[in-house]
Amino acid sequence: MFTPLAKLPYRHVLTLPTDPSAVRIARETAELTLNAWGIGLRHPTVDPALLILSELVTNSIRHAAALSPQVTVIYGASRDRLVVAVHDAHPYQPPLEKPIDDNDGGGLATIKELVLDLGGTALVRPDTPAGGKGIWITLPL
Template identity: 60%
Template sequence: MSTQLQPLSHRHVLTLPPAPPAPPAVRVARETAEQALAEWGVNPGHPVVAPALLILSELVTNSVRHAAPPSEQVTVTYAAGAGCLAFAVHDRHPHQPRLHGAGTAGRGTGGLATVMELTGTLGGTAVVRGDGDGRGKSIWITLPL
């Protein structure tokens, strides 16, 4: 068995303008995801799609609400390949949230707890990847299709 990651054959990047209000930004991110998934042939009724859109909504909401003013924009990367859906939400705020343990032992009931619960239930992974300069991060979610 190979431990090397296979490249994802489909990719789309969305950049949201500086400090957009959360509801419009979330709507645009979700609509873009739905359009990309349709173009890539992912069945909108697949059991992962609705929870993935909720996870995406939570991450975009967090970035829009909490990353301004250091982050001038929020970037969403969508990707898919054989049996895999991935997306990342990037901002330039230096805080890197602790994902593992979010929502456990009374440590949170907000958006990240929802993200981690859904990701785990779906058999996916979540990681925070810091920017090289320490001034931003991406939260990557990978889910099996």
């Protein structure tokens, strides 16, 4: 189920250049933001969420930078839910069900499997009118 951002009491948006340093900055910002919201870094959902976030930002840098000079990371939370979304301006919407390929480490398929194992949801949404897409991850807390 997709959780609209407006329904979450905690929200933070971060826009970064599609540069390798964006992965570290997005992850560190997530840690600081979650901590400020009272979600401890030892919560069992946090490590998988940070791994997923890192992978999504890395994918935007590797695959979308030519058409997307920036990547936007959205963090949101409620008492029982954590949402992470990564938006870029590249129009390609990758399927989350892509088979795991030994050459690329499985990327989005691995993310989806991890999300499902945690009882969460993952979806790719077109980002109109910008023409890009956002990959939204929702995890239970």
